[in-house]
Amino acid sequence: MNSSSNLINALFIFVLAGFIGxxxxxxxxxxxxxxxxxxxxxxxxxxxxxxxxxxGEHKSQLATIFGFIAVVAAxxxxxxxxxxxxxxxxxxxxxxxxANPAAKSVAK
Amino acid sequence: MTxxxxxxxxxxxxxxxxxxxxxxxxxxxxxxxxxxxxxxxAGEAGMVLAIGGTLLNRGMDYHLIxxxxxxxxxxxxxxxxxxxxAVPQRTALxxxxxxxxxxxxxxxxxxxxxxxxxxxxxxxLSLEVILGGLTFTGSLMAAGKLQEILPQRPLTYKGQNLVNxxxxxxxxxxxxxxxxxxxMRTLFPIMVLIALTFGVxxxxxxxxxxxxxxxxxxxxxxxxxxxxMGFVLQSKLLIIAGALDGSSGxxxxxxxxxxxxxxxxxxxxxxxxxxxxxxxxxxxxxxxRSATPEEAAAILSAANRVIVVPGYGMAVAQAQHKVRELYDxxxxxxxxxxxxxxxxxxxxxxxxxxxxxxxxIPYDRLIEMEEINGDFPQTDVAxxxxxxxxxxxxxxxxxxxxxxxxxILDVDKAHTVMVIKRSMNPGFAxxxxxxxxxxxxxxxxxxxxxxxxxxxxxxxxxxx
Numbered sequence: 001m002n003s004s005s006n007l008i009n010a011l012f013i014f015v016l017a018g019f020i021g022x023x024x025x026x027x028x029x030x031x032x033x034x035x036x037x038x039x040x041x042x043x044x045x046x047x048x049x050x051x052x053x054x055x056g057e058h059k060s061q062l063a064t065i066f067g068f069i070a071v072v073a074a075x076x077x078x079x080x081x082x083x084x085x086x087x088x089x090x091x092x093x094x095x096x097x098x099a100n101p102a103a104k105s106v107a108k
Numbered sequence: 109m110t111x112x113x114x115x116x117x118x119x120x121x122x123x124x125x126x127x128x129x130x131x132x133x134x135x136x137x138x139x140x141x142x143x144x145x146x147x148x149x150a151g152e153a154g155m156v157l158a159i160g161g162t163l164l165n166r167g168m169d170y171h172l173i174x175x176x177x178x179x180x181x182x183x184x185x186x187x188x189x190x191x192x193x194a195v196p197q198r199t200a201l202x203x204x205x206x207x208x209x210x211x212x213x214x215x216x217x218x219x220x221x222x223x224x225x226x227x228x229x230x231x232x233l234s235l236e237v238i239l240g241g242l243t244f245t246g247s248l249m250a251a252g253k254l255q256e257i258l259p260q261r262p263l264t265y266k267g268q269n270l271v272n273x274x275x276x277x278x279x280x281x282x283x284x285x286x287x288x289x290x291x292m293r294t295l296f297p298i299m300v301l302i303a304l305t306f307g308v309x310x311x312x313x314x315x316x317x318x319x320x321x322x323x324x325x326x327x328x329x330x331x332x333x334x335x336x337m338g339f340v341l342q343s344k345l346l347i348i349a350g351a352l353d354g355s356s357g358x359x360x361x362x363x364x365x366x367x368x369x370x371x372x373x374x375x376x377x378x379x380x381x382x383x384x385x386x387x388x389x390x391x392x393x394x395x396x397r398s399a400t401p402e403e404a405a406a407i408l409s410a411a412n413r414v415i416v417v418p419g420y421g422m423a424v425a426q427a428q429h430k431v432r433e434l435y436d437x438x439x440x441x442x443x444x445x446x447x448x449x450x451x452x453x454x455x456x457x458x459x460x461x462x463x464x465x466x467x468x469i470p471y472d473r474l475i476e477m478e479e480i481n482g483d484f485p486q487t488d489v490a491x492x493x494x495x496x497x498x499x500x501x502x503x504x505x506x507x508x509x510x511x512x513x514x515x516i517l518d519v520d521k522a523h524t525v526m527v528i529k530r531s532m533n534p535g536f537a538x539x540x541x542x543x544x545x546x547x548x549x550x551x552x553x554x555x556x557x558x559x560x561x562x563x564x565x566x567x568x569x570x571x572x
Contacts, residue, residue, distance in 0.1 A: 004226065004228050006342055007228050007229070007232065007339060010338065010339045010342065010344070010347055011339075013344050013347050013348060013351075014335055014338075014339070014347050014350075014351050015351075017347060017348040017351035017352060018351040018354065018355050020132055020351075020352070021135070021351055021352040021353075021354070021355030021356060022355045022358075022359065024132060024135045024136050024139075024352075025135060025138075025352075025355055025356045025359050026359060027136075027139040028135070028138045028139050029138075029139060029140060029141065030363075030449070030451065030457075030458060030461075030476055031141060031458065031461045031471055031474060032138055032141060032144055032458060032461070033360060033363075033456075033457035033458030033461070034195060034199075034456060034457060034458035034459060034461065034462045035138070035144065035458070035462070036135075036138050036356060036360075036457075036458070037199055037323070037324075037327055037356070037357075037360065037456065037457065037458075038195075038198075038199060038202070039134065039135070039138060039147065039148065039151060040135070040327065040331070040352065040353040040356045040357075041199065041202045041203065041206060041327070041330075041353070042151060042155070043131050043134065043135075043151055043154075043155075043349050043352065043353065044206050044330060044331055044334050044349055044350065044352075044353040045205075045206055045209070046127070046131075046155065046158055046334075046345060046346060046349040047206065047209050047210055047213065047334050047337055047346060047349075047350075048159065048209065049158055049159065049161075049162040049343065049345065049346065050213045050337060050341045050343060050346060051176075051209055051212070051213050052159070052162050052163070052168075052173055053162065053165065053168075053341075054213060054216050054217075055169065055172050055173050055176060056163075056165065056167075056168030056169050056170070056172075056173055057167070057168065057169075058169050058172075059220055060216075060219065060220060062216060062219055063216040063217075063219065063220055064172070066212040066213065066215060066216040067212070067213065067216060068172060068175075068176050069208070069212055070208070070209040070210075070212040070213050070216075071173065071176035071177065071180060071209075072176050072179045072180040072183065073180070073205040073206070073208045073209045073212075074180065074205070074206065074209040075176065075177050075179075075180020075181055075183075075184060076180045076181070076183035076184035076187060076202075076205055077184065077202050077205045077206050077209075078155055078180070078184065079180065079181045079184025079185055079187075079188060080183075080184035080185070080186075080187030080188040080198070080202060081184075081188070081202060082148060082151065082152055082155075082188070083184070083185060083187075083188025083189065084187070084188040084189075084190070084195070084198065085148055086145070086148050087188070087189075088192070088195075088462055088465070089141070089144045089145050089148065090145070091192075091462070091465040091466050091468075092141040092144070092461075092465045092471045093465070093468065093470055093471065094141070094142075094470055094471060094472050095470030095472055095473060
């Protein structure tokens with residue numbers, strides 16, 4: 001009983017987060033669709049938290065092995081995803097010189 | 109001691125909440141190139157908080173976790189440093205890694221909990237491993253095709269859709285059986301195996317031109333499977349991250365499908381390549397006009413407004429830096445040069461923008477299709493570099509063309525069109541392009557990089 005009400009709660013979160021995602025991502029400039037994909041990929045690798053618990057809790061040998069591989073795979077997505085997104089975004093420069101100092105002052 | 113124990117889970121949940129907010133902000137800041145890099149910092153901060161919070165859980169074996177984290181970082185850094193031209197296959201590979209993680213965690217959870225799994229939970233768990241499994245192998249296949257380890261041509265056979273459908277149906281039947289009898293553990297690996305097979309079969313008929321849609325779709329699947337994993341683990345953070353990734357993949361798939369005038373089902377079950385090959389076998393040997401680099405340079409330097417239309421051919425020839433030199437040379441002469449970006453140009457959403465940005469072309473010169481299409485009639489020269497289908501006027505006029513109805517860049521409306529192309533062979537998609545036979549069209553035969561290089565030399569020679 002408790003587990004099904006938990007799943008309903010989860011469904012609420014899922015649907016609402018989906019709406020937020022839809023509204024936020026709709027506004028992403030098509031210019032940045034490639035970095036968007038690599039960024040969401042890195043964020044999605046938050047699945048690593050589930051894998052970390054599997055490895056850390058050591059409940060069975062199978063779970064530990066699967067969890068270990070999962071942590072490796074997800075961590076490589078996190079690291080690789082952030083690194084390449086950052087590299088890509090650094091390349092996008094405006095020809096209007098005014099835009100650059102503005103970007104820098106916000107960055108500080 | 110007891111109060112501390114009660115406090116810890118709450119503290120971890122609060123860290124997860126902050127991480128969720130940071131993830132949403134991270135995507136929000138991606139709306140503009142001026143704020144996008146803050147988005148990365150927000151994402152990284154959220155990630156550190158979430159992982160840090162997880163490590164606070166009691167009774168963890170940090171030793172193995174540390175090894176796995178270090179190993180993942182060692183693999184991740186080179187994956188983040190690949191050449192920009194390899195970004196589509198890297199993206200596909202990272203979808204595969206994400207899906208692998210989800211599938212493994214789901215499988216481990218099944219064996220830890222079975223047979224004590226509620227029906228609803230088993231539904232979600234099955235969804236998680238089926239979506240994860242097919243995304244894993246499907247993304248590996250896509251990466252293989254993009255890296256050209258596997259043949260890029262679509263492989264189709266008779267009854268392909270029926271076979272795929274039956275295989276997927278088999279996985280669903282097993283999932284239903286497991287929902288009713290979660291103690292039948294031996295069925296579980298069979299279900300996973302079927303999902304893995306289905307992923308391979310799903311991508312076999314997909315051709316290179318469909319890759320932008322397919323990568324987006326796989327992105328969406330990866331997100332949904334992660335959200336399903338969030339349901340299984342009761343992790344709100346994971347549900348939110350998965351929902352964000354899923355909606356991102358879904359939106360991109362919709363944009364890509366629209367840009368090809370096709371439905372999802374058509375992309376996945378359409379066997380597009382075959383139709384095109386048949387269409388290409390039509391007439392041949394119509395007269396075309398061609399020009400040398402000197403002539404092309406003369407026409408370009410006499411122009412006031414030039415629109416460059418890049419496509420996958422520019423990426424293959426790695427011509428983006430030469431294109432940048434051309435942009436510089438023409439801009440110096442007072443020519444207004446802009447770039448027209450078709451949503452499905454290249455092999456993934458935004459592919460052309462990244463390559464041109466890499467070559468230091470300012471992003472405000474990269475204009476989307478809807479915005480720039482009205483400007484072609486007032487444009488002196490449209491220079492098409494390695495793009496084919498996205499400029500094919502048959503999409504507007506010829507209702508028998510396989511790409512009829514697809515929104516295209518109206519390059520044929522420019523005063524002069526110049527197309528850099530290796531030969532008259534139909535492009536990858538195999539559709540003949542009537543653009544090449546128009547009176548205002550000039551073919552520039554040669555490798556994109558070499559040809560643009562020759563034009564630049566001509567322009568430079570005339571200038572100094």
